Amino acid sequence: MIKEQKITKPTTLSPKLVRDLREKIIEFVLFLAAFSAVATTVAIMYVLLAESVLFFQEVSPLEFLTSTKWTPLFAEKNYGILPLVSGTLVTSGVALLVAIPMGTITAMYLSEFAPSRLREIIKPCLELLAAIPTVVYGYFALLFVTPFLQKIIPGLPGFNMLGAGLVMGLMIIPFISSISEDAMRSVPVGLREGSYAMGATRLQTAWRVVFPSAISGISSAYILGASRAVGETMIVAIAAGLQPKLTWNPLDEAATITAYIVQVSLGDLPHHSIEYQTIFAAGLTLVLMTLVLNIIGHFLAKRYREIY
Amino acid sequence: MSDNLKEIRTNIKRRQLINKIFAIIALLTIFVALIILLGLTLQLIIQGAPRLSVEFLTSFPSRKPEQAGILSAWVGTSLVMLVTALAAVPLGVAAGIYLEEYARKNWIADIIEINVTNLAGVPSIVYGLLALGLFVYQFKLGESIQTAGLTLALLILPIVIVTTREAIRAIPNSLREAAYALGATKWQTIWDHVLPSAFGTILTGIIVGLSRAIGETAPVITIGALTFIAFLPDSPFNAEFPFIPFTSNFPWINFEQLFAWLRAPFTLMPIQMFNWVSRPNPEFQLNAAAAGTVLLIMTLMMNGIAIYLRFLFRRGVKW
Numbered sequence A: 001m002i003k004e005q006k007i008t009k010p011t012t013l014s015p016k017l018v019r020d021l022r023e024k025i026i027e028f029v030l031f032l033a034a035f036s037a038v039a040t041t042v043a044i045m046y047v048l049l050a051e052s053v054l055f056f057q058e059v060s061p062l063e064f065l066t067s068t069k070w071t072p073l074f075a076e077k078n079y080g081i082l083p084l085v086s087g088t089l090v091t092s093g094v095a096l097l098v099a100i101p102m103g104t105i106t107a108m109y110l111s112e113f114a115p116s117r118l119r120e121i122i123k124p125c126l127e128l129l130a131a132i133p134t135v136v137y138g139y140f141a142l143l144f145v146t147p148f149l150q151k152i153i154p155g156l157p158g159f160n161m162l163g164a165g166l167v168m169g170l171m172i173i174p175f176i177s178s179i180s181e182d183a184m185r186s187v188p189v190g191l192r193e194g195s196y197a198m199g200a201t202r203l204q205t206a207w208r209v210v211f212p213s214a215i216s217g218i219s220s221a222y223i224l225g226a227s228r229a230v231g232e233t234m235i236v237a238i239a240a241g242l243q244p245k246l247t248w249n250p251l252d253e254a255a256t257i258t259a260y261i262v263q264v265s266l267g268d269l270p271h272h273s274i275e276y277q278t279i280f281a282a283g284l285t286l287v288l289m290t291l292v293l294n295i296i297g298h299f300l301a302k303r304y305r306e307i308y
Numbered sequence B: 001m002s003d004n005l006k007e008i009r010t011n012i013k014r015r016q017l018i019n020k021i022f023a024i025i026a027l028l029t030i031f032v033a034l035i036i037l038l039g040l041t042l043q044l045i046i047q048g049a050p051r052l053s054v055e056f057l058t059s060f061p062s063r064k065p066e067q068a069g070i071l072s073a074w075v076g077t078s079l080v081m082l083v084t085a086l087a088a089v090p091l092g093v094a095a096g097i098y099l100e101e102y103a104r105k106n107w108i109a110d111i112i113e114i115n116v117t118n119l120a121g122v123p124s125i126v127y128g129l130l131a132l133g134l135f136v137y138q139f140k141l142g143e144s145i146q147t148a149g150l151t152l153a154l155l156i157l158p159i160v161i162v163t164t165r166e167a168i169r170a171i172p173n174s175l176r177e178a179a180y181a182l183g184a185t186k187w188q189t190i191w192d193h194v195l196p197s198a199f200g201t202i203l204t205g206i207i208v209g210l211s212r213a214i215g216e217t218a219p220v221i222t223i224g225a226l227t228f229i230a231f232l233p234d235s236p237f238n239a240e241f242p243f244i245p246f247t248s249n250f251p252w253i254n255f256e257q258l259f260a261w262l263r264a265p266f267t268l269m270p271i272q273m274f275n276w277v278s279r280p281n282p283e284f285q286l287n288a289a290a291a292g293t294v295l296l297i298m299t300l301m302m303n304g305i306a307i308y309l310r311f312l313f314r315r316g317v318k319w
Helices: A002-008 A015-058 A061-066 A082-113 A116-131 A134-152 A161-185 A189-197 A202-213 A215-231 A234-239 A257-266 A274-307 B002-051 B054-058 B071-102 B107-120 B124-138 B145-169 B173-181 B186-215 B218-222 B269-277 B282-316
Strands: none
Touching: A015 A274, A015 B071, A015 B107, A015 B124, A015 B145, A015 B186, A082 A116, A082 A161, A082 A202, A082 A215, A082 A257, A082 A274, A082 B002, A116 A161, A116 B002, A116 B186, A116 B282, A134 A161, A134 A234, A134 B002, A134 B186, A134 B269, A134 B282, A161 A202, A161 A215, A161 A234, A161 B002, A189 A202, A202 A215, A202 B002, A215 A274, A215 B124, A234 A257, A234 B269, A257 A274, A257 B124, A257 B218, A274 B107, A274 B124, B002 B282, B054 B071, B071 B107, B071 B145, B071 B186, B071 B269, B071 B282, B107 B145, B124 B145, B124 B218, B145 B186, B145 B218, B173 B186, B186 B269, B186 B282, B218 B269, B269 B282
C-alpha cells in the first residue's frame, strides 16, 4: 500500500536519486573536513618555507648553520641558529633526564605491579599532570623551583635552564609513562608466564622479559617525549631566560628556539622586516627537529606493533 | 643436598626482597612526582588566595597591582573558546566520521591519517606562526578573537578527530547492520544510531581538547595578542528589549553589530598570567598566582568532568 502511494506521487526526481545524491554530497562534505588535516600541514609548510626563503635571500644558509651568535635584534646582526639549538637541546636534555627514568619506572609499576584498583586511581592523577597549563608550570619553575635550587647551588642565576628543564621533565612524565605502559601491556601474557614458570620474580620478568619485548614501543615513547620537550615554549620562555647563548651548561641562562619566537612576538615587528622573517626560519628549524623525532617515533611504534 | 636447598632458599628470599624494594621505590617515585606537583600547586594557591576576590574577577588589568583584575582575560578566554568549539567540533567530528566510516583503504586515506598523527606532534607555537602568516597577514582577520579561536581550533583538531574515531570504532557493527536491515542509508545510520551511541566518548574528547586550548599561551602570543586590554568587546545585544539589534531595512538584523566581537582585540587568562609573571614587581607576581589559580581551577574542572564522563559512559554501556 505504502509503496503504491509513493510511486503515484508526482515527483520530478525519483526519490532514490535524491537520496543517493544526498548521500554523495554528505560523503563529499565529510571528506573535505578530513582533508582539512592535509590542508593544515600544507599551510604550515607553505607559510614557514615562504618566509624562510625570503630570509635566506638575505642570510646565507652557511652563516645560519655555522655562526655561533644569534643577535638579529641588535645593531650588529648575527644569524647563527646554533645558540638557540644549544639552549633547546640542554633544556630538553635536562627534562628527559628526569622524565625517562621516572616515566619508565611509573609505566613498569602500573603495567606489572599495581593492582588494578590502584592503577585506576593513579592514571587519572597522572593525566592531570599533563593537563596543567604550561604557563603555570613556568610560574612554578621561575618562582618556586629556581629559588629552591639557588639554596643548593649558590650563584645560580635567576633564569637558568636547570630549573626550566626539571619542571619540564615533570610535565613530560605522563606522556612517556602512558605510551610505555601501553607498550608493556601489549606484551603477550604467555611470555610473562614462561618467565614466572622458570622461577623469576615480577621484577626480573619486568626487566628481562617485558622491557626488552616492548623496547621499540618504549623507545618511541622516549622519542615522542623528546619531541614534546623540544617544542615546549612557555616554561622555557618564562624560566630559562631570553639571552641566546651557545652553552652546554644547564646552570646558565639561555634562550631556546621557542623562547626566541615568543620574545620577538611580544614586540611589534613590521611585516616584511628581516626580524619578522627570523621567527619563521627559527620555526622551520623547530619543525624539522620535531618532524625527524616524530617520524623515528612512529616508525619504532609501528615496528613493534607488527611483532605480535 | 640440604646445603644446596638452603642456598636456593636464600636466593629466592633475596630476589623477592629486591622485588619488594623495587615495588616500594616505584610507588614512591610516582608519589614524589604527584606530591611535588601538589606542593607547587598549593604554594600557588596560597600565594594567590589573598588576591582572589569579586573585585579581582570584575576589574580590568591596571598599572597598580592591587587594583588589577582579570575581567578582560576571562571574558576573552570564554569568547575565544566559543569560536574554537564552533570551529573544531563540526570539523573534527566530521573528519573522524569520514576516516572511520567512509574512507576506503587507499593512499588518500593513508595520507590523511599520517597528517592527523603528524599534526598532533607539531609544537603549538608553530600553529601560532601559521596563524600569523596566514590568518593575520593573508586573510586579514586581524589580531582578533576570531584569529585566536581558529588557531586554537586547528591545534585541538587532532584530539577531536582521534577521540571521535575511537568512539565510533567502539560501536559494534550489529548496530549498523540493524539500521541497514531496516532500509536506512549510510548517513541515516550514522546520524541516527552511531553518533548518538558514540556521543558520550566524543563529548569527553571535546572537553579534553578545549581544556588543552584554554591553557595554550604560545600560539596566541605569536599572533600578537595584546597583553594590556582595559575594555571588553562591544556587546552584540542592545541594552533594551528586544535586545537583538534589529534594523529597519534588509536584512533587518544588524549583523555588523552582532558579530563585531569577533574582530575585537582581546587578552586571555594565560596571557594575562604570563604578563604578570614576567614583571619584576613581586606584587604583580601575586596577581599572577591568583590568575594561575583561576586558570588551574578552570582546567582541572574541565578535566574532572571529562574523567567523570568517561567513567560514567564506560559503566553505562555494555555491548
